[in-house]
Amino acid sequence: MNDAEPSHLGLTDAERAAFADLPRSAAIPDGLEERVVRALDGAGERSIATRPPAFRRALALAAAAILILALGFALGRRPAAAPALRAGDRYLLLLRETAAFNPPEPRSALVGEYGAWARGLARQGVLELGEELADDGSLLDTTATDAPVPTAAGVVAGLFIVHADSYADALALARTCPHLRHGGQIELRRIQQTG
Numbered sequence: 001m002n003d004a005e006p007s008h009l010g011l012t013d014a015e016r017a018a019f020a021d022l023p024r025s026a027a028i029p030d031g032l033e034e035r036v037v038r039a040l041d042g043a044g045e046r047s048i049a050t051r052p053p054a055f056r057r058a059l060a061l062a063a064a065a066i067l068i069l070a071l072g073f074a075l076g077r078r079p080a081a082a083p084a085l086r087a088g089d090r091y092l093l094l095l096r097e098t099a100a101f102n103p104p105e106p107r108s109a110l111v112g113e114y115g116a117w118a119r120g121l122a123r124q125g126v127l128e129l130g131e132e133l134a135d136d137g138s139l140l141d142t143t144a145t146d147a148p149v150p151t152a153a154g155v156v157a158g159l160f161i162v163h164a165d166s167y168a169d170a171l172a173l174a175r176t177c178p179h180l181r182h183g184g185q186i187e188l189r190r191i192q193q194t195g
Contacts, residue, residue: 037060086126086164091161091170092188092190095184096185098184127160129159130161133156
């Protein structure tokens with residue numbers, strides 16, 4: 001705590017850091033006083049234009065202070081940075097849509113459900129990547145021809161890369177994915193460490 005901060009405020013370290021990140025001063029935007037005067041002019045017999053210049057300046061400073069306060073509040077609401085990824089092995093979750101896959105309608109409900117699940121993983125520091133895949137694609141082979149992706153094992157619709165201490169932990173995490181609740185399948189694979 002610095003000497004300028006009263007001890008009775010009882011701020012946490014995170015709150016002190018948030019305040020330290022706020023700008024120390026801000027310039028009053030050019031023309032703000034004139035815009036305020038024009039907006040308030042003609043508000044009655046005793047308009048703002050007839051007030052002394054000191055009053056108009058005080059009013060402009062008050063308006064600027066309100067803008068700075070609003071800016072500080074908006075900046076303070078920025079989401080916190082995601083925690084660092086946990087150590088451990090990396091695992092790939094391939095989400096497959098088989099004939100049994102029955103997502104909720106509308107599609108935005110499904111996207112919201114997967115998004116909430118992914119945000120929870122990110123807060124835990126285990127999510128490295130999560131992506132939905134486009135419906136179109138090709139399967140290439142040694143003859144360099146491309147063919148539509150076969151759907152016998154289910155179309156790969158998305159993927160996640162997560163960090164876990166063990167295969168059992170990764171399996172437990174994969175079982176919480178909403179994809180399974182809607183009849184989808186998840187292929188879980190450990191990403192081989194190289195080097």
